[in-house]
Amino acid sequence: MSVGSLFFSVCALVALVGAVSTVAAKNPIRSAVGLLATIVAIAALFLKLAAQFLAAIQLIVYAGAVVVLFVFVIMLLGPDATTGERPARLRLSRWGGAVLLAAITGAALFVMRKGFGPLVPLGPVRADFGSTEAVGGLVFRGGLVPFEIATALLIVAVVGAIAVARSKPQPKKPRAEGHETRRLFAGPLHPRDAERPLPKESAR
Amino acid sequence: MPTELLKNPYVHGAVYGVVIVTVLMTITAWSIWFERKFAGRMQSRVGPTLVGPFGLLQPLADAVKLLQKEDIVPASADRALFNLAPPLTVLFALGTAAVIPFSPEVIAADLDVGVLWVLAMGGLTVFPVWIAGWASNNKYALLGGMRSVAQGISYEIPLVLAALVPVTLAGSMSISDIVRYQEKNGWVVGMPPGPGILAFLIFFLASLAEANRIPFDIPEAESELIAGVTTEYTGMKFGLFYLAEYLHTLIVAAVGAALFFGGWAGPFGLGSGLHWMVGKTLLLFFGVFWVRWTFLRFRADQLMSLCWKYLVPAGLVLVMLSAFWVHYKAGTRG
Numbered sequence: 001m002s003v004g005s006l007f008f009s010v011c012a013l014v015a016l017v018g019a020v021s022t023v024a025a026k027n028p029i030r031s032a033v034g035l036l037a038t039i040v041a042i043a044a045l046f047l048k049l050a051a052q053f054l055a056a057i058q059l060i061v062y063a064g065a066v067v068v069l070f071v072f073v074i075m076l077l078g079p080d081a082t083t084g085e086r087p088a089r090l091r092l093s094r095w096g097g098a099v100l101l102a103a104i105t106g107a108a109l110f111v112m113r114k115g116f117g118p119l120v121p122l123g124p125v126r127a128d129f130g131s132t133e134a135v136g137g138l139v140f141r142g143g144l145v146p147f148e149i150a151t152a153l154l155i156v157a158v159v160g161a162i163a164v165a166r167s168k169p170q171p172k173k174p175r176a177e178g179h180e181t182r183r184l185f186a187g188p189l190h191p192r193d194a195e196r197p198l199p200k201e202s203a204r
Numbered sequence: 205m206p207t208e209l210l211k212n213p214y215v216h217g218a219v220y221g222v223v224i225v226t227v228l229m230t231i232t233a234w235s236i237w238f239e240r241k242f243a244g245r246m247q248s249r250v251g252p253t254l255v256g257p258f259g260l261l262q263p264l265a266d267a268v269k270l271l272q273k274e275d276i277v278p279a280s281a282d283r284a285l286f287n288l289a290p291p292l293t294v295l296f297a298l299g300t301a302a303v304i305p306f307s308p309e310v311i312a313a314d315l316d317v318g319v320l321w322v323l324a325m326g327g328l329t330v331f332p333v334w335i336a337g338w339a340s341n342n343k344y345a346l347l348g349g350m351r352s353v354a355q356g357i358s359y360e361i362p363l364v365l366a367a368l369v370p371v372t373l374a375g376s377m378s379i380s381d382i383v384r385y386q387e388k389n390g391w392v393v394g395m396p397p398g399p400g401i402l403a404f405l406i407f408f409l410a411s412l413a414e415a416n417r418i419p420f421d422i423p424e425a426e427s428e429l430i431a432g433v434t435t436e437y438t439g440m441k442f443g444l445f446y447l448a449e450y451l452h453t454l455i456v457a458a459v460g461a462a463l464f465f466g467g468w469a470g471p472f473g474l475g476s477g478l479h480w481m482v483g484k485t486l487l488l489f490f491g492v493f494w495v496r497w498t499f500l501r502f503r504a505d506q507l508m509s510l511c512w513k514y515l516v517p518a519g520l521v522l523v524m525l526s527a528f529w530v531h532y533k534a535g536t537r538g
Contacts, residue, residue: 003214029338033285036331043324056320064327068357071334075350131316132377 007048015041028074032067039063050125053132206338211527213313217302221312224301231486232450233263239493246497266443273439280421281436282339287430289336290437296332297452300325304458305380307468307478318379319367326363326414329452330356333416333423336445340436348432348524351504352416352423357412357421358511360367365519366407369399370524379459383467391466404464406515408491411456413507416449417492419499422507457488511530 025031039062046055077123128134139147209215209251237252244251252259277283303318305311315321330353337349370392371377374385386392393400413420424432434445461467461484468481502510 027282029282029335030285033288033331033335040328052315052317053320054315055314056324059324060320060327063331064324064360065357068330068353071353075353 004048008045008146011041011044011048014038015045028077032070032074036067037068050129053135129191217312220310223300224304224306224310224312225298226498228298228301228451228454230288232447232454233267234260235454235489235493236266236446237262237448239496242490242493247475249280258312260439263344270440270443273440276438278341278436280341282341285335286436287441289332289339290441290448292332292335293329293448294444294451296325296328297448297455299328300452300455300459304455304462305383305456305467306481307476308380308480311380313379313495314380315379316376316378319371319382319463322379323360323364326361326411326456327356329414329448332448336437337423337433340433340488342436344429344431345433346434348423348429348435349424352433355416355420355423355507358508359410362406362511362519363410363414365523366403366410367463368519368523369403369526372523372530375530377414379462379467383469386466387418387469391469392464393473399522399529400464401481402474402518403522403526406519407464408488410511410515411460412453412492412495412508412509415452415456416455418496420501420507421501424499427501428468445457453492454489457492458485460488461485 014037016035018039018041021034022031022038025034043055043058043063046052046058125128126134240262241251241259243249252253252262255265280503300322303315303321305314305318333352333356334349337345337347337352340346370382370386373389373392373395374382376382376385382392389395391400395403409420416423423429424434426432429435434442437445439469447478456479461481465488466480467484468478469476470480474480
């Protein structure tokens with residue numbers, strides 16, 4: 001086994017284990033860590049394919065941004081955010097998933113046994129394949145308009161999210177009576193005192 | 205070593221990787237001694253003196269002590285993740301070192317997206333800290349982890365913008381290409397006059413934030429969070445976090461030296477070589493210590509407003525200025 005195929009095997013194994021633990025883990029944090037492992041392993045596979053730019057972008061965007069987003073959601077939900085009991089309507093998706101998995105496995109087995117006829121030899125890749133220049137050229141020459149539309153969409157989404165998240169300015173509450181410190185000590189300081197009547201204003 | 209064998213990228217990467225990692229680890233260990241001495245001098249003390257001459261063997265003594273400590277995993281902790289976090293911090297800190305050119309030859313992997321790789325690894329460093337904070341099942345650790353993630357993703361943006369300035373000027377994302385450009389055209393800090401040094405300052409601040417160094421160390425602010433994410437860690441696991449912090453700082457200093465201070469290129473036409481790169485890296489590293497023992501910690505909200513209200517807009521302006529500069533230079537040449 002050459003170094004290259006060993007590298008591939010290790011990365012593929014890590015990616016698979018991560019993917020399985022992403023869907024199988026009960027604890028959402030473990031799912032996120034599994035997803036992270038998958039993403040890192042796939043980035044390593046991109047490196048092997050000489051797509052260095054894609055590998056780095058994969059790490060920055062998916063690991064650095066998407067997983068962090070998941071992490072924030074999980075943290076906001078709190079530590080007890082587990083999946084809990086499976087509702088009945090998930091049964092359909094489970095069966096659907098099983099059928100899909102069987103179909104894909106069957107197709108893969110079929111191809112492995114029969115094959116698709118003669119293999120098409122791939123031409124050698126160009127020297128600059130996957131480099132920043134090549135990707136940049138494709139994006140900014142060929143696909144400039146879709147690229148710009150996508151960025152505009154993202155900016156609109158960000159502005160919209162901020163607009164939704166920002167609550168309306170609350171009308172100022174009328175100030176409570178008395179001094180600030182007085183108000184701080186107005187209520188019972190200890191749970192034991194909750195039942196007791198408060199001292200009368202006039203008594204002080 | 206037969207040079208034929210070294211041409212194989214795997215062998216080359218492995219050999220130089222081992223050498224670079226060993227040297228970095230050694231420097232890191234003694235930088236802790238140096239920092240303690242330096243901090244001592246700043247506070248009218250003498251620092252460590254007892255272990256070896258001038259206390260020079262203190263790092264070894266510390267390491268032995270850490271190895272002997274009892275290894276405690278809290279009963280309610282997520283054991284697997286708890287144990288996974290410390291080695292991961294070191295891994296991601298060292299991952300950056302792969303693409304740093306210490307000289308034209310001494311580089312583990314000369315990726316043509318070196319700068320992106322550095323940023324990607326920097327972005328990944330928040331994960332082990334967060335995993336540690338979560339897995340400890342301790343409120344202080346969790347708060348530290350959350351702060352770390354929030355700080356990490358915020359400061360990644362000015363970091364990227366500042367790193368884009370040398371990339372734009374040199375027209376390449378390979379760090380060694382950027383150094384070669386600086387060899388010919390002068391260091392990025394000095395050019396174009398003004399934005400270069402501002403970009404370096406933004407880069408420096410954002411890197412400090414990413415490495416969780418004072419004044420940006422709110423993830424482990426000991427006056428509020430006990431020890432933040434490392435609260436539950438003992439022995440060598442804590443040692444790994446400690447090591448990773450210093451390693452990260454050292455590597456960030458090396459990246460800064462390569463991107464902004466001409467890397468292996470000497471000043472005033474004094475030739476070039478490995479020693480220049482090492483010297484600049486250590487000087488920047490020293491600067492980090494200096495900052496640490498001079499400034500106070502930011503509050504969490506000050507940290508965020510510094511990033512989003514000042515560093516990010518400044519970074520955007522700098523990127524535009526450098527793009528204009530490149531355009532202008534191209535116009536005058538052709």
